[in-house]
Amino acid sequence: MAERKRILSGMRPTGRLHLGNLHGALENWIQLQNQYECFFFVADWHALTTEYATPGAIGANTWEMVLDWLSAGLDPELCTMFVQSDIKEHAELFLLLSMITPLPWLERNPTYKEQQVQLEQKDLATYGFLGYPVLQAADIIIYRANGVPVGKDQLPHVELTREIARRFNFMYQTEIFPIPDPLLTEVPVLPGLDGRKMSKSYGNCIFITDSEHSIIDKISKMMTDPQRVRRNDPGDPEISPVFAYHKLYSTPPEVADVADGCRTARIGCVECKKRLIRNVVAKLAPIREKRLKFEADMDKVRDIIRTGNARARSECVFTMERVRQVMGLGNPT
Ligand code: TRP
DSSP, X not given: OOOOOEEEEEEOOOSSOBHHHIIIXXXXXXXXXXXXXXXXXXXXXXXXXXXXXXXXXXXXXXXXXXXXXXHHTOOTTTEEEEEGGGOTXXXXXXXXXXXXXXXXHXXXXXXXXXXXXXXXXXXOOSHHXXXXXXXXXXXXXXXXOSEEEEOGGGHHHHHHHHHHHHXXXXXXXXXXXXXXXXXXXXXXXXXXXXXXXXXXXXXXXXXXXXXXXXXXXXXXXXXXXXXXXXXXXXXXXXXXXXXXXXXXXXXXXXXXXXXXXXXXXXXXXXXXXXXXXXXXXXXXXXXXHHHHHHHTTHHHHHHHHHHHHXXXXXXXXXXXXXXXXXXXXXXXX
């Protein structure tokens, strides 16, 4: 069998994951486990680039996220899961790459400018924040990854990673680093409860681990087609976030039936939501159950990460020996 290609991806530890995260990134990772040699990690140093003033939650968020990963189906037998700050080699490669990365490449990075505007309450005019993509490049190429599964928002970072890897290989006449390809995931955009993008900062999320009670409560209050004021008014399902959820959680005949029922006013929003609730609860119940088991056995979870860290580290040690050598460091002969 041909050797499987290697992919790597990371998430910043923002705490419990919501359905947008589940359908956007995590389900894709779970699929990829069967096709590729996978490395998935918690990017806690990256979290610090924006949360440095209030870092208190990062540690707890790291474990919440790992618990969600495991509960949703990342399998330590199939992939390597680790925590970025446990692998100091990332920091060393970040330092060395910073020597060769031209400043204008970073200054013209669109996310650098955008985030400063979007998160204006935070002072992001820091060296660490400017260097965010250099650390990300180090994360990726230290594993000599061939592919990086990411969403569209991360494409500029992967492009920069490719440029840095090429520059390194060229400058030191080596082929240590493969040039990684972005693996773009086409994902259905899952709206939040209010119809906007699902995001923690909007407070419009359903979390993977929400209880049945809370799922019922949230979906019952969810926005629908605002034009459909009375029960007998016909509606447009395409406008209703509830219908976007049906497309993900209900069978094709059910989807067709609620769409028709909405357009003809045969089914009211309450009934439509009831059906959705049933399907969402059924889908999330096994994930919640698994999570409760892992929560009760944190030793096992810590062990999974310890094993993942060790596997990750040994790849980094291999890479860094070569990197140091071509950069004139160590090993006097
Ligand atoms: N920047 C990514 C995000 O915000 C997280 C990340 C850090 C990452 N290092 C990475 C993703 C390496 C892929 C590969 O989502």
